[in-house]
Amino acid sequence: MATPLPAPRRRRRIPWTPYLFLAPFLAAFAVFWTWPIVYSLFLSFVNTRRRPWTFDPWFNWGRLLQDTAFWDALGNTLIILAVQVPLMLMVAIALALAFDSDLLRLKGFYRFAFFAPLVLGAVPYSAVFRLIFNVDFGILNYGLTSLGLPPVRWLTETAPAMATIMIALTWRWSGYNAIILLSGLQSIPRVLYEAARIDGAGAWAQLWHITLPLLRPVLLFCFVLSTIGTLQLFTEPFLITVTGPGGATETLVTYLYKQGFRNFNFGYASAIAYAVALIAAGFSLLQIRLVGGRNNG
Amino acid sequence: MRRTRLIQSIALHVVITAGALLFLMPIFWMLLSATKANNVILSLPPTLAFGDALAANWAELADDLPFLRNVFNSVGIAVIYTLVATMVCAMGGYALAKFRFFGRGAVFTLILVALTIPFEVRIIPQYLLIARDMGLTNTWWAIILPGLANALGIFFMRQNMLSVPSELLEAARIDGASEARIFAQVVLPIMQPALAAVGIVLLLFQWNDFLWPLLVLTSREAYTIPVALGTLVGLTRVSWGGIMVGTAIATIPFLIMFLFLQRYFVAGITAGAVKD
Numbered sequence: 001m002a003t004p005l006p007a008p009r010r011r012r013r014i015p016w017t018p019y020l021f022l023a024p025f026l027a028a029f030a031v032f033w034t035w036p037i038v039y040s041l042f043l044s045f046v047n048t049r050r051r052p053w054t055f056d057p058w059f060n061w062g063r064l065l066q067d068t069a070f071w072d073a074l075g076n077t078l079i080i081l082a083v084q085v086p087l088m089l090m091v092a093i094a095l096a097l098a099f100d101s102d103l104l105r106l107k108g109f110y111r112f113a114f115f116a117p118l119v120l121g122a123v124p125y126s127a128v129f130r131l132i133f134n135v136d137f138g139i140l141n142y143g144l145t146s147l148g149l150p151p152v153r154w155l156t157e158t159a160p161a162m163a164t165i166m167i168a169l170t171w172r173w174s175g176y177n178a179i180i181l182l183s184g185l186q187s188i189p190r191v192l193y194e195a196a197r198i199d200g201a202g203a204w205a206q207l208w209h210i211t212l213p214l215l216r217p218v219l220l221f222c223f224v225l226s227t228i229g230t231l232q233l234f235t236e237p238f239l240i241t242v243t244g245p246g247g248a249t250e251t252l253v254t255y256l257y258k259q260g261f262r263n264f265n266f267g268y269a270s271a272i273a274y275a276v277a278l279i280a281a282g283f284s285l286l287q288i289r290l291v292g293g294r295n296n297g
Numbered sequence: 298m299r300r301t302r303l304i305q306s307i308a309l310h311v312v313i314t315a316g317a318l319l320f321l322m323p324i325f326w327m328l329l330s331a332t333k334a335n336n337v338i339l340s341l342p343p344t345l346a347f348g349d350a351l352a353a354n355w356a357e358l359a360d361d362l363p364f365l366r367n368v369f370n371s372v373g374i375a376v377i378y379t380l381v382a383t384m385v386c387a388m389g390g391y392a393l394a395k396f397r398f399f400g401r402g403a404v405f406t407l408i409l410v411a412l413t414i415p416f417e418v419r420i421i422p423q424y425l426l427i428a429r430d431m432g433l434t435n436t437w438w439a440i441i442l443p444g445l446a447n448a449l450g451i452f453f454m455r456q457n458m459l460s461v462p463s464e465l466l467e468a469a470r471i472d473g474a475s476e477a478r479i480f481a482q483v484v485l486p487i488m489q490p491a492l493a494a495v496g497i498v499l500l501l502f503q504w505n506d507f508l509w510p511l512l513v514l515t516s517r518e519a520y521t522i523p524v525a526l527g528t529l530v531g532l533t534r535v536s537w538g539g540i541m542v543g544t545a546i547a548t549i550p551f552l553i554m555f556l557f558l559q560r561y562f563v564a565g566i567t568a569g570a571v572k573d
Contacts, residue, residue, distance in 0.1 A: 017392075017396065017476045018398045018401070024445070025386065028442070028445040029448075031426070033419065040418050098309060098313055101309065109317070111559070112555075113318075114320050116552060121505030122505060122507055124327070124543075124544035124547045125544075127540050128326060130530060131330060137339045137340065137341055179563055180567055232415055239527060239530050239531065242531060253417055256417060256420075261424075277415050280413075284413070
């Protein structure tokens, strides 16, 4: 029974209209979302290492729990998450505050400078970063040595390789988060600041007691989005550091790629994929609990 | 008071200008390197001037890969995908926002749940479906079909469609317009900004997508630009000039679009970010 929303008393009934409008979406959704999500869960319980595939619930999940390569990849991903996401969000908050400030002139130019990275694809910018961070002829090491600092083996030592990935991610995503935070800043009523000023609150007090608390829901959104994004990190470690040196920048999804599409172990790769999804869900819930507090559910 | 404001303003501009130059540097370096001969790129000290090797770099890139064909694939896939997916999302969003029907709540909930599930969960079955069962490896459809149901796209369209006045739709119905015609001639014209926002985000996403095309495009003739460039980046003996020409080709159209269509990019990016 379908009736147009506003006038339920209309005689004209066209029950199939909304279904027809939804049909293309639902067809694609059923084939490329619902089925894969279900089948992937099933595959994670199947031994796909030899034909014929056999149902063996503990085969992949048991291996996952003992696979040090998986835990290393998880560890690397979590390190990037713990260092890069807070760093980037601080940059993004600073940018959003600057763009929201009436002190700033030439906003068009600055907007282009900080927001342009977000149109760059992961492959193009990974290529550029690989060039800039090249140990021997990269401009970054040239800059460091001409300042009298020692060159850094960016792509061939563990900590610098991780730093390279983090810098690249921060460059690419700070502007993106700043746009979201800026839209949050602009929805804070100006009267609050005027009232605070009248009460004698300085700029810092206003930031701490008005801006940041009211920005919390949007900040939480950025946090959750960045966390899920980092857990899905693939192209940057795949291309910039080639997951090296010695697997030092192997992430969950580069590992999934290797298991699924180099070893063609679909069952195990599905288990890894579900592990990523579970970790992402866990983090999202945790962050909503911790940061969200009472005023957003 | 005025003086402190001036000092603050100067300090802000100094810091943010330094930051802006730092952020622009990789893009500038990409454009610069695209014009430099390979031996100039590999030599120190680096030169800050444009070189004269753009044509030579292009020749090298076209020598390594059927790059014109790769550009053609990227454009074709991105354009078809964007048009069809935007329409699919608009139609679905319209149904969810403006009709009351059995199953509406369930469909909407399903879409919200889908939004929270990482793509990787679908990657293996989707690969088996496209590559093994449908035999679509190395075709445009392998890229276009799986992305047609975009959960964020339909969610954004639905939120925007809520603002279409129902009286307008009723009036058109009383005038005897068919449902398809109402959608095409009443709803879509009002929705132009939202369509542009969704379209731009889908276009950008498709243009830059790497992991999925990497899996289902295995022949050089079928590569999209990111996959083509990705195969070059990992090589040990690389033509950096050639790669940088390729990255410039991949990037410049969107940099220009971004200059002129910024507000649509912003609308697409902030979709669903601000709660209301």
